[in-house]
Amino acid sequence: MNFEYSDIVKEYQAKLNHFMEEYVYPNEQTYREQLDEQNRFATVPPIMEELKQKAKEQGLWNMFLPESEYGAGLSNLEYAPLCEIMGRSAIAPEVFNCAAPDTGNMEVLARYGSKEQRDEWLTPLLEGEIRSCFSMTEPDVASSDATNIEASIIRDGDEYIINGTKWWSSGAGDPRCKIAIVMGKNDPEASKYKQQSMILVPLDTPGVNVKRTLPVFGYDHAPHGHAEIEYNNVRVPASNMILGEGRGFEIAQGRLGPGRIHHCMRTIGAAERALEILCKRVQDREAFGKKLARQGVIQEWIADARMDIEQARLLTLKAAYMMDTVGNKEAKAEIAMIKVVAPNMALKVIDRAIQALGAAGVSEDFPLAASWANIRTLRLADGPDEVHRRTVARQELKKYQ
Template sequence: MNFEYSHKVKDLQKKLNTFMKDYIYPNEAVYESQLNQQDRFADVPPIMEELKGKAKEAGLWNLFLPDSERGAGLSNLDYAPLCEIMGRSSIAPEVFNCAAPDTGNMEVLERYGTKEQKEQWLRPLLDGEIRSCFSMTEPDAASSDATNIQTSIERVGDEYVINGTKWWSSGAGDPRCKISIVMGKNDPDAPKYDQQSMILVPLDTRGVTIKRTLPVFGYDHAPHGHAEIEFTDVRVPASNLIWGEGKGFAIAQGRLGPGRIHHCMRTIGAAERALEEMCKRVQERETFGKKLADQGVIREWIADSRIEIEQARLLTLKAAHMMDTIGNKEAKAEIAMIKVVAPNMALKVIDRAIQAFGAAGVSQDTILASQWANIRTLRLADGPDEVHRRAVAKYELKKTQDRSGEYAR
């Protein structure tokens, strides 16, 4: 495996780093200030649209999407270092139209959507005119096993009727969020993995109620938000179904592979920034007669952080390479591994940085507390650690499976 970046990628890295330095970092505080001067879930800080316009002008737009004529034509391996740079700031992914859950939803529409679905929903998403959410998790179901999902999608004539409650539909709080991809059960009598379907539900449809937005460790993540949504006798045209009945799990696997690796790429960027902040801090502060940077334990923190970041990056690049060369299905073990490794690594690095900052590290005066809260959710989002570890163990046991199939269960 050769992880040397192409000239095209190196050029994009340079452009991204320059854009981050010139526009993203200086405007993080501006974004927060504007957000706090308005209804946090009713309006979008004006600086966001300004930055998105600059990103479009710079050609730093839709970099995540490899197959569409509207994307940059980058492979997963190409995109990895670029996504990492975006992950250094909580506002950056949206600026470049590379933010979840829009990226996953756009990939779903690109891969599985009809011509009409693409024109109505994919085009405005690619242009950054609207935003979207993904409604899969349910409050009354252990959603780490998606076969537990109970929201119903019932065919009635030329329509589907949706009933159920979803929560943690990230992005649904945004006033620009116009569409949700809803996963539900359309045939409870079908084989286990053929019972579910995905369907497009405009959020202004009668019967759709956003009950509340859910904070993460006290952060409301406005205007994006994570919503609990109630679907009561919601009727949408049958043409809103994506791909076909019973294809929900197949679509989910196509969606979650890239989504998981994108989270890991961004997480590595967050860890890099935390390490940089820690290194700056310990060279500025003095305790017991010498710089923090000269304390042995601090040097161990710095060394361990660098080692762990490099390990996580290499595993992420390997998974990206495999997705590009042999496909997402064959790379499923590596994707599962990085989904465990990257968030746990970043939490350790950020925790050390918080410790080095002392009381300032847990305040809003640094990015560290919000970084920690965001990344802690990734040990649950797109499948909890335990599910991914279970999968890795299963794949490993299959390698030594005996003829009786003892370990295949």
């Protein structure tokens, strides 16, 4: 495996790093201030649209999509280091139209959607004109086993009727969120992995009720938000069904593989920024007669962080390489490994950075506390650690059967 970055990746890296230094980092505080000046879920900070326009003008747009007619035509391995750069800032992925869950939803529409579905929903998502959400998780069942999903999608003539309650539909709080991809059960009598389907539901459809947005460790993630949504006898045209009845799991596997790579590389970027903050801070702080940077325990933390980040990055790049060369199915153990390794690594690095900064580390003057809270959710999102460990163990045991 050769992880040497190609010339096009190096070019993108240089442009991205320059854009981050020139526009993103200096405007993180501006974004927060503008958000606090208004109803946090009613409007979007104007600076975001300004930054998106600049990114689009510089060709730093939709880089996640391997389909060249829609995106940059990059492989998973090529996109991974770019995703890491964007992960250094909470606002950066949206700036480049590379933010979840829109990325996964655009991939679904590009690969599985009909021409009509792509024209109506993919085009405005690619332009960054609207946003979307993904409604799968339910409050009344253990959604880590997606076969438990109970929301119903029932055919009635030329329509489908959707009933059920979803939560943690990330993005549904955003005033620009216009469409949800809903996963539900259309045939309880079918085989285990053929019972579920995915369907497009515009959020302004009668019967769709966004009940509330759910905070994460006290952070509301406005204007994005994580919503609880009731679908009460929601009727949509039969043409809104994606790919066909009973193909929800097939779509989910195609969606989740790249999404997990993206999450992990963004997480590595957040860990890198935390280590950078730690190293800069300890250079000019003194305790017990000497600089923190000269304290043995601090040096140990820094060394461990560097080693842990490098290992996590290499494993993630290996998973991306395998996805590109042998496919998601053959790479499932590696994908599962990185989904456990990357968040746990980043939480450890960020926690050490918080400890080194002391009281400043838990404040909003630095991005560490918010970053820790956000990344802690990744040990649950797209499957909890325990499910991924189960996958790895099963793959390992197969070698000895």
